Amino acid sequence: MIPGFPYAQPIEGFLGGLLIGLAAAIMLLGIGRIAGISGLLARASGMSDSGPKQSIALMFIIGLVIGGGLFSLTLGPIEVRYPPNLWWLVPAGLVVGIGTRLGSGCTSGHGVCGMSRLSRRSIIATLTFMVAGFATVALVNLSGGGW
Numbered sequence: 098m099i100p101g102f103p104y105a106q107p108i109e110g111f112l113g114g115l116l117i118g119l120a121a122a123i124m125l126l127g128i129g130r131i132a133g134i135s136g137l138l139a140r141a142s143g144m145s146d147s148g149p150k151q152s153i154a155l156m157f158i159i160g161l162v163i164g165g166g167l168f169s170l171t172l173g174p175i176e177v178r179y180p181p182n183l184w185w186l187v188p189a190g191l192v193v194g195i196g197t198r199l200g201s202g203c204t205s206g207h208g209v210c211g212m213s214r215l216s217r218r219s220i221i222a223t224l225t226f227m228v229a230g231f232a233t234v235a236l237v238n239l240s241g242g243g244w
Contacts (some may be wrong), residue, residue, distance in 0.1 A: 121210050128153060133206020134161075135197045200225070 124132040139145035140154040157167065169175075180186070197203045200222045202211070211219020 117209060118213070121213065124157070125210065131206055131210035132157065133202050133210060134158075135203035136206060196226075196229075 118124065122179075124130055132163075134205050136145065136215045137154040140151055141158050143151065200207065204223070204226055207219040207222040212223055
């Protein structure tokens with residue numbers, strides 16, 4: 098059992114990672130593009146002309162939603178815990194969006210796809226994401242704002 102995730106088993110994490118890697122490899126080898134979610138969302142919404150065709154981006158995003166739905170139908174509902182002050186989610190989301198733009202990509206683009214290609218920029222970006230995440234958790238817990 099994994100603390101905080103009473104129903105999760107290590108094999109599930111392994112299989113999930115394997116499927117994420119497989120999806121990224123299929124996208125890279127199939128159409129020559131990385132499976133960075135922020136770029137795919139920008140393309141699917143028409144906010145960007147770079148990247149895969151809009152229809153491919155839409156299909157990928159729809160597949161993520163369907164996959165989540167199938168997961169929920171298969172395993173049932175999961176416990177969702179929200180922070181005590183939900184209004185913090187708005188500035189947090191804005192900071193994540195700004196960071197994604199400044200870093201030229203999101204965690205999936207850099208962490209999954211870029212690191213697998215040994216991209217120096219993606220390795221630095223992923224290390225930055227991780228350090229910022231660790232620091233944020235430490236600050237929130239020190240301030241008594243933990244969940």
